[in-house]
Amino acid sequence: MTLVALYRDEGVVLRTQKLGEADRIVTVLTRGNGRVRAVAKGVRRTRSRFGARLEPATRVDLQLYEGRNLDIVTQAETLDAFGARLAGDYPAHTAGAAVLETAERLTAEEREPALRLYLLVVGGLRALADRRHPSRLVLDAFVLRAMASAGYQMALESCTRCGAPGPHGAVAVAVGGVVCPRCRPPGAATPAAETLGLLRALLGGDWPAAEATSERVRREGSGLVAVHLQWHLERRLRSLPLVEGG
Amino acid sequence: MYEGAVQDLIDELGRLPGVGPKSAQRIAFHLLAANPADVRRLVDALTQVKEKVRFCRVCGNVAEAEECRICRDPRRDQASICVVEESKDVVAIEKTREFRGRYHVLGGAISPIEGIGPDDLRIRELLARLQDGAVTEVILATDPNLEGEATATYLARLLGPLRLRVTRLASGLPVGGDLEYADEVTLGRAFEGRRLLEA
Known part of the structure; x- marks a missing residue:
């Protein structure tokens, strides 16, 4: 049995790129692991459970598992929605x-x-x-x-x-x-x-x-x-x- | 690697968005096995989309004439313009049957990190449309993400002195979703935009 390498870190979303139909690649500057690129699946759907949490300039508490090329975001909780506050100015x-x-x-x-x-x-x-x-x-x-x-x-x-x-x-x-x-x-x-x-x-x-x-x-x-x-x-x-x- | 035409087709298909090498190979072999009439129809559709389709000179939506179907329609309300990022958004709003005005397609959203600024969008064309005073409301329907919100903020600031009614689409909970899964920003917006229920 292979163990999936899950890890948790907080980070700021630096950039997002569209991937396929409804996914995004998010580039996150994390507190403990430096710059990480990860896939957030289904994030562009209006019913996504990630919603606005993975928008640029949001500080998030993330759970990810290590992929071969890119990690996969499994959970995200907002710590500071800086982006949403900046968009109005x-x-x-x-x-x-x-x-x-x-x-x-x-x-x-x-x-x-x-x-x-x-x-x-x-x-x-x-x-x-x-x-x-x-x-x-x-x-x-x-x-x-x-x-x-x-x-x-x-x-x-x-x-x-x-x-x-x-x-x-x-x-x-x-x-x-x-x-x-x-x-x-x-x-x-x-x-x-x-x-x-x-x-x-x-x-x-x-x-x-x-x-x-x-x-x-x-x-x-x-x-x-x-x-x-x-x-x-x-x-x-x-x-x-x-x-x-x- | 396949020989000649098959490999060329796989290479071309592989350049399409969302089509990887395996998908390209699958589509190529599907086309190879398909009825020649079906393939001819696909070729015609591809050729015609490049030959016939252009952008509406008024709103920037895709059109097959100088002006798109919506801009040509005299029954559409001339007093309101709904500003969207892409032509795809026009189709999405038309499906709601809630809006009877006309559109303006910006061609994207302001994204400094991608080097896209206000001058790269069809903002000048929007201002030109507002010059004659016929339009009394501009609805900002850019995407509810960081770039879309910043574009709406920029446009609201720009249109402020024109004494128009400038509105923004509401943000909130998706119909059919669960409240507990809503993120904090969306739920916060839903609270901000709550409405009175008449008894």
Whole structure:
């Protein structure tokens, strides 16, 4: 007799894809098992017992059994329906989609535990759903911290190359952050000092300072964060150009 | 691997959605054994669907003329438009016999993670249809999932200044289902949308 490997974990649904007549493949970032792809059978039928539980941006308690290629979802209970709350606020919805896509791209290998990233995704979605801060700032804070947890922290204090103490005014994304005048490579950007202050505030969680910035500074900060993310991922994120400020 | 035409047919069938290699092989051998007249009918149907069918210039539904059957029908209510994602949704709503207005097919839903934004849908065409003031109600009938809800939110925001009645299809419990199996979001929506029962 073969024993079916059943396991239970909590996770956030990152993406869903249609499969056959009424099934879906769900990509879930789990707390203990990293990114997992699993089949949810019959989920697209209106009478599905999973219903809205396996929609993107929902935090769920899952029971799965291990399949040969894909696992199979056998039970799902909602822990937080972030997606349903985000759908009513278009800017927050687009920022949430970018959070999910970033998390998927940062987990290159399936089943590689990524607890810190998981906690950041849950925190980011909760902040967006609760409308705690402007959605674009929440997204940028998430990206900066998620990149840091993946080993791509944007250097914002000392020179990335020689370690000379800052503050420095130039940013070279290819090098990894701020650079001193001696190390500055051709093509490095020179953002406003307030923009670098905003990025430091977002990385460190200083929300009063981040929210005190002007729209122009936020736009410049978002641009730098997007370039930093896409440079290190070596690909463009589809959702980023569609993110609305808010 | 089979020889020549049989393998070509299996390969072509295997490119259809939901048809795997085994199914493709089964269909190919079914066609091989079928009556030539039946196969000819299938070939004609495939050819005609590509030659005759186009998209209605008004609503974007599939049609065999410039305008679809519904847009050409003068008995349909000109004051209401039901916005759906796909042509399949028009058929589903028509089956209910509850709606006598006209439709607008968006051609999908906003999905940032797939790179589909408002500009990729037929939203500009919808706004153009609303310009003359003949339409007084827009019913948003996008799917009740994350993408569909976000598309409805976007459209509601866009249509707000036009002083129209913008409504959204109700969400709730499926008829014939069991309450205990309803998920929390659906059950919550059913509570939000509960209605008064007249004695």
